[in-house]
Amino acid sequence: MSYDNDNIFAKILRGEIxxxxxxxxxxxxxxxxxxxxxxxHCLVIPKxxxxxxxxxxxxxxxxxxxxxxxxxxxxxxxxxADGITLQQFSEAAGGQEVFHLHFHILPRHEGAKVGPHGxxxxxxxxxxxxxxxxxxxxxx
Ligand code: AMP
Numbered sequence: 001m002s003y004d005n006d007n008i009f010a011k012i013l014r015g016e017i018x019x020x021x022x023x024x025x026x027x028x029x030x031x032x033x034x035x036x037x038x039x040x041h042c043l044v045i046p047k048x049x050x051x052x053x054x055x056x057x058x059x060x061x062x063x064x065x066x067x068x069x070x071x072x073x074x075x076x077x078x079x080x081a082d083g084i085t086l087q088q089f090s091e092a093a094g095g096q097e098v099f100h101l102h103f104h105i106l107p108r109h110e111g112a113k114v115g116p117h118g119x120x121x122x123x124x125x126x127x128x129x130x131x132x133x134x135x136x137x138x139x140x
Contacts, residue, residue: 001091001099003049009100013047020130023071023137027063030071032130033104036121037114040079040107040129044068051099052090064103071133072105078132081107085114 012019012031019031022042033041044067046060072084087104089095106114
């Protein structure tokens with residue numbers, strides 16, 4: 001399977017479609033999922049091309065994990081969460097729908113279930129949730 005340069009996350013990286021950006025560094029970008037399964041659901045991607053965990057380089061994976069760690073801690077604080085669920089799907093059979101490597105970060109509360117898959121979120125709410133995480137990150 002080869003990488004498709006026109007996948008939706010490649011378009012976000014090129015600035016061709018908008019995203020609520022949570023964090024970025026030289027190698028990774030984190031932005032809000034527009035179909036959030038919990039408040040604060042966001043995605044971490046490498047800035048360079050790879051489909052998923054099966055073709056990612058060690059450098060891409062470790063850059064993503066550094067950002068996952070940073071954002072997961074900030075999101076836990078921002079939402080007063082009890083824990084974090086980290087998800088990654090590789091290839092269609094593994095549940096992947098967008099074929100640019102990404103890690104889902106979901107802040108979780110004791111006893112609270114995740115919402116349904118594929119339901120478009122309220123953009124004002126997503127923006128406000130993005131700002132909650134960026135405010136924690138800004139504290140350093
Ligand atoms: P998956 O490939 O199964 O891990 O799912 C892709 C994820 O990307 C889903 O959670 C979608 O809600 C999310 N998604 C799809 N398009 C966008 C977009 N334009 N901006 C942010 N998130 C998106």
